[in-house]
Amino acid sequence: MMLLALLAAVAFDLQPARVTQAEREGCLVDETIPLGGGTAQKLSCPSRLDPKTVESKCKHDALPEDMTVEQCPGEHARGHFLFRGELKELILARRKDGSRVAAFKVLEGEQIAAFQHFGEAVLVGIGAGTSYHYAVVSTRGLLKAPELGEIRDVSVVGARLRVTGKEHAVFLDVVPDKRELRIAR
16 A cells, blocks of 8 residues: 655654643544554544634635635634644554553644554654655554665555665564564565
């Protein structure tokens, strides 16, 4: 399964974010996948802007096509769109006991390029345009990836990641006891 366009720049450098209880409030679970001894969830979140801020953004920010400044506050309040940079999705990885392993924020203007289970881990990819950043999360935390050179494509094949570089492809296996990914041929 191909996860992104061949011309995109890809890196295994997605850093977890600090997510507060207030940011999680009102978010709805879209998808839950296994994470070894835990779960990973993708949540959709509503806007948290107050009416005064929305009114100001309607006057000064770029609006969706076919929307007037007068329509903007009502459409935003109904949840028909978000302003660029607003939190739209969260990815939360937890152990069986409920303790958080990692959290990732997806802002308006970005998209989730990967949220997929493989082996004992989950591949998370977030980006926009031609820049995508990935992380591999296990119940032990983020797994460190070796230097892979210039990456063009990432896909999951069974319990492996297939990473296609500019010149050749390599397979990565999860090594759960060392908190790292190792290259397997």
